[in-house]
Amino acid sequence: MEGESLLERIVNGDENPRDLPLALLRRITDDFSAERKIGEGGFGLVYKGILRNGIIVAVKRMYLNAHTVDDMLFRREIISLMTINHQNVVRFLGFCSNTHYMTIKEAGSGEIILVNVRERLLCLEYISNGSLDKHITDELRGLEWETRYKIITGICKGLCYLHEEKNISHMDFKPANILLDDHMVPKITDFGLTRPNENSTTMGQHFGTRGYLAPEYENTGKISVKSDIYSLGAIILELVTGCMSVPDKNNVLRRWRHRWNKPPTLLQYQQVTRCLEIALQCRQQEPEHRPSISEIVRSLSQISPCFDEDDMLDINPLELWLPSVLKKEISCSIELTNNTRNCIAFNIQLPSIQYSAQPDKGIVQPESKYHVQIKVQARDVREHDHADKFIVQSMKLSEGLRDEVITENMFHQEAGEVVDEVNLMVVYGTMNPQKYMPAEVDRPYYELEKKLQDSDGTPMSFPLDFLKAITCNFSSESILGEGGFGEVYKGVLSSGSIVTVKKLFDIHLKEDAFQNEVCYLMGIKHPNVVQLLGYYAESIWETMEFPSGSGKRVFAEKLKRLICFEYVCNKSLDKHISDESSGLEWNTRYEIIKGICNGLHFLHEECRMVHLDLKPENILMDSTMMPKIADFGLSRIFGEQQSRIFTNNKEGTLYTSCNSCFIFPSVTLHLFVYDCSASYLCIMLQWIYGTRVQSPRCSIIQGRHLQFWCHSHRDNHRW
Numbered sequence: 209m210e211g212e213s214l215l216e217r218i219v220n221g222d223e224n225p226r227d228l229p230l231a232l233l234r235r236i237t238d239d240f241s242a243e244r245k246i247g248e249g250g251f252g253l254v255y256k257g258i259l260r261n262g263i264i265v266a267v268k269r270m271y272l273n274a275h276t277v278d279d280m281l282f283r284r285e286i287i288s289l290m291t292i293n294h295q296n297v298v299r300f301l302g303f304c305s306n307t308h309y310m311t312i313k314e315a316g317s318g319e320i321i322l323v324n325v326r327e328r329l330l331c332l333e334y335i336s337n338g339s340l341d342k343h344i345t346d347e348l349r350g351l352e353w354e355t356r357y358k359i360i361t362g363i364c365k366g367l368c369y370l371h372e373e374k375n376i377s378h379m380d381f382k383p384a385n386i387l388l389d390d391h392m393v394p395k396i397t398d399f400g401l402t403r404p405n406e407n408s409t410t411m412g413q414h415f416g417t418r419g420y421l422a423p424e425y426e427n428t429g430k431i432s433v434k435s436d437i438y439s440l441g442a443i444i445l446e447l448v449t450g451c452m453s454v455p456d457k458n459n460v461l462r463r464w465r466h467r468w469n470k471p472p473t474l475l476q477y478q479q480v481t482r483c484l485e486i487a488l489q490c491r492q493q494e495p496e497h498r499p500s501i502s503e504i505v506r507s508l509s510q511i512s513p514c515f516d517e518d519d520m521l522d523i524n525p526l527e528l529w530l531p532s533v534l535k536k537e538i539s540c541s542i543e544l545t546n547n548t549r550n551c552i553a554f555n556i557q558l559p560s561i562q563y564s565a566q567p568d569k570g571i572v573q574p575e576s577k578y579h580v581q582i583k584v585q586a587r588d589v590r591e592h593d594h595a596d597k598f599i600v601q602s603m604k605l606s607e608g609l610r611d612e613v614i615t616e617n618m619f620h621q622e623a624g625e626v627v628d629e630v631n632l633m634v635v636y637g638t639m640n641p642q643k644y645m646p647a648e649v650d651r652p653y654y655e656l657e658k659k660l661q662d663s664d665g666t667p668m669s670f671p672l673d674f675l676k677a678i679t680c681n682f683s684s685e686s687i688l689g690e691g692g693f694g695e696v697y698k699g700v701l702s703s704g705s706i707v708t709v710k711k712l713f714d715i716h717l718k719e720d721a722f723q724n725e726v727c728y729l730m731g732i733k734h735p736n737v738v739q740l741l742g743y744y745a746e747s748i749w750e751t752m753e754f755p756s757g758s759g760k761r762v763f764a765e766k767l768k769r770l771i772c773f774e775y776v777c778n779k780s781l782d783k784h785i786s787d788e789s790s791g792l793e794w795n796t797r798y799e800i801i802k803g804i805c806n807g808l809h810f811l812h813e814e815c816r817m818v819h820l821d822l823k824p825e826n827i828l829m830d831s832t833m834m835p836k837i838a839d840f841g842l843s844r845i846f847g848e849q850q851s852r853i854f855t856n857n858k859e860g861t862l863y864t865s866c867n868s869c870f871i872f873p874s875v876t877l878h879l880f881v882y883d884c885s886a887s888y889l890c891i892m893l894q895w896i897y898g899t900r901v902q903s904p905r906c907s908i909i910q911g912r913h914l915q916f917w918c919h920s921h922r923d924n925h926r927w
Contacts, residue, residue, distance in 0.1 A: 212236070212259050215331070218301050219263055225290045225331075228302040233257065233267050233329055240269060247339075251398065256334065264334040265301060269327070282328055289330075292374060296366030298387060298397040299333040332397070336390055340443075341383035346450030347463035348527060355392050356447045357479050361508055362394040367440060368501040370399055371433045379431060381439035382420045383446065418671045419452055423493055434495035440504070441490025448483050454491070457484055458520065458628050466526045478511045520628035521545065521552050521572060521602045527633045530584060539583045542632065544600075546572040551605040555619045556580065559596040559634070562587060569614045571605060584634070598632035657701045660741060660772075668730075668742035668772075669723070675699065675709050675744055675770055682711065693839060699772065706775040707741060722769055732815055736807030738828060738838040744770040776836050782824035796833055803835040811840055 211232035217223040236257035237244045247254040252270035259265070282305055289300045306327040313319070340359070343351055351359075363386060370376045378385070378399045385398045422438035424430050442452045449455050464480060486507060492498050499507070522545035530538070546552045555569045562585045572578040582598075601619040619627050660668065678699035679686045686697045694712040701707065726743040733739060746768045778784075781800070784792060792800075804827060811817045819826070819840050826839045 335387035
C-alpha cells in the first residue's frame with residue numbers, strides 16, 4: 209500500500225506530482241471497471257479512484273495517438289502540467305507512462321504473437337459537482353445570479369492564468385470541460401490535452417466542439433489565444449441566458465427581474481449588463497476585435513455605474529404552464545404593469561392561430577395595471593417538440609393617443625422609436641423545461657435559423673449539430689420516408705417552421721466536389737421544383753474493424769453527406785392517385801399535370817438537367833396542390849460537353865427507366881430526355897386512369913410497350 213500513501217501525500221499537498229505505478233492506478237479504479245467509469249471525452253475515459261482512507265481521485269486513461277505514444281513527447285507535456293497551480297484549474301496529481309510486452313493469439317490465424325502494449329494515464333483531483341453543462345438553464349430556473357456570476361469570474365481568472373502565466377491555449381473550451389466543486393467554484397480541465405498557443409508545441413489532434421469553435425480555427429485551422437476568447441463568449445452567454453445566441457439586453461434583464469421578484473439592485477444590473485457586453489465582444493468574428501483575457505478580468509473587477517431606469521412594461525407571469533392535453537378551450541390572464549409616468553403602448557404577436565389575446569394591442573396608463581386574456585384552443589401536444597412563444601412589444605406613447613389608433617406598424621424598429629420586446633413562453637405539462645426552451649434557449653442557432661428562413665438561394669453549409677437538433681438527433685419519430693438516395697427527416701425550427709433533411713446513403717464524391725454540386729443545385733428556383741436550402745459534408749479518417757468480426761483494424765475514410773430542402777406538406781403524388789370515379793377533380797389533376805410539365809421543362813431547357821427517376825413518389829404536393837419535382841439533383845447534372853456525375857445509382861425505378869442508360873456506356877441528352885418523357889407519360893397515364901403503368905410485358909418502357917398498353921386500355925373501353 210506504499211503507492212497509496214504516496215498518492216495521499218500528493219493529494220494533501222505534502223508531495224509534488226510524480227510518476228505513479230500502473231498497478232496502483234489499476235487497484236484504486238478496480239482494474240478500470242465499468243462501475244468506476246465517470247466520464248468520457250475526446251482524449252480518454254475517466255475513472256473514479258478510491259484510496260483506502262476514502263480519498264477520491266480521478267484517473268484518465270488516455271486514447272493513444274502520435275504524441276501520446278511517443279514517451280519523450282508525453283513526458284515533455286507532463287512537465288508543463290506539473291507546474292500548474294491555480295484554484296480555478298483542476299489540480300494535476302501524477303501520471304503513468306507504461307510500456308510492456310505480452311503474447312496474444314491473433315484472430316483468424318490463431319498464431320501466438322508478441323505485442324507492445326502502451327498505457328498513458330493521468331491522475332487528477334476529483335471534482336464532485338460534475339461539469340458546468342449539467343447546470344446551465346435559462347434565467348427563470350436553476351442557479352441564482354450570484355452563483356452564476358461567481359462561476360463566470362472564476363472561469364475568467366482560470367483562463368487568464370493559463371494564457372498569461374503558462375502560455376497555454378485550451379482549444380476545446382466549453383462547459384463540459386469546466387468542473388464545479390462542492391462550493392460551486394469552477395475548475396478548468398482538459399487544457400493540457402489539447403494544444404498550447406501558436407508559439408508552442410502541440411499535443412495531439414484537436415477535435416473541438418461546434419458552437420464553441422472560433423470561426424478562424426474552424427475555417428482555416430489557425431489557432432491563437434483569441435480562439436479561447438470566442439469560446440468564453442459562448443460560455444458566458446449560456447451562463448447568463450441559457451443559450452449561445454445573441455440576446456436582447458432588456459429581455460434578459462426583465463427575465464432576471466422576474467426571477468428575483470423585484471427590480472434588480474444596481475450591482476446586479478451592472479453585473480448582468482457587463483457580462484452580456486463582454487460576451488458579445490468575445491464573439492466578434494475577427495480575432496483582433498476580441499478582448500484579451502486580462503482585459504476581461506479587469507473589466508469584471510471594475511464595473512462602472514451604467515444603470516438606466518427600465519421604462520417599459522412589467523409582464524407577469526413570463527411563463528404559462530398548461531396541461532399537455534386540452535379537451536376544451538381554456539383562458540388565462542397576464543398582467544401588464546406600467547410603473548412609469550408615461551403612457552406605454554403594447555402589441556402582442558401570437559405564435560399560431562391556436563392562440564388568441566384579448567386585447568392584442570392597447571395602451572397602459574401611467575402607474576397602472578392592464579390585464580390581457582390569453583385563450584388556448586383544445587389540443588393534444590404530447591408530441592409537441594418545442595415551447596410556444598408570444599412576443600410582447602411595448603413603446604413609449606405620445607400623449608393624447610387612444611387605443612384604437614394603435615397599429616402593429618407602429619412597433620417596427622425602422623420607425624425610429626425604441627421598441628422593447630419580451631418573450632412570454634407557453635410550456636406544456638409533459639415538457640422538461642430545460643429541454644424545451646424558447647427559440648433563443650432551445651438551440652444555439654438562432655441566427656442560422658433566421659438565415660435559413662430568409663434564404664435567398666445563397667449556398668449554406670450547416671453544422672451537423674444544427675441538423676441533429678432540428679431532427680431530434682435523427683430520431684425515428686422525425687422520419688418522413690426513405691428513398692433510393694437516403695432517409696428523409698422532418699426538421700422543426702424553433703419558430704415552428706419546418707424543413708426537410710435527407711441523409712444520403714452512398715455518395716462517393718469528395719467533399720469539395722459534393723459542395724460544388726450542391727451549390728449549383730441551390731441556384732435552381734422554380735415554383736414546380738423543390739428548393740434546396742443547404743447541405744452538410746464531412747470526411748473523417750478513423751480506425752475501424754474490417755472485415756467485421758475479424759478483429760483487424762484499418763484506417764478508413766468515413767463520408768457524411770446531408771442536404772436540407774423546403775418542406776412540402778401534402779405528401780407525394782402517389783398518395784393522391786385514384787381512378788376517374790373518386791379522388792381529385794379533373795381541374796385539379798389537369799393543373800398538376802401542367803405544373804409537372806412546367807417543372808420538367810425548366811430542368812431540361814434552363815438547367816440542362818435530367819431526372820432519371822421521375823415518378824409520382826418524387827413529385828410532392830404543397831398545401832394548394834401545386835406539384836414540386838424532388839430528387840432531381842441526386843441523379844446526374846449535365847454541363848455543355850460532359851456529364852457531371854452525382855451518384856452511381858442507375859437503377860431508378862424499373863417501370864420508368866430507359867433501356868439506353870443500361871445498355872450504352874455513353875449516352876446523349878436526347879436519349880435521357882426520352883427517358884424523362886417516357887417517365888412523364890407513364891405518370892400522366894397513371895394519373896388519368898389511377899393504375900400503375902407496369903406489367904411483365906413492359907417492365908422497361910419502350911415506345912412499343914407504351915403503344916401496347918394504350919391500345920389494350922382503349923380496347924377495354926378505358927380510353
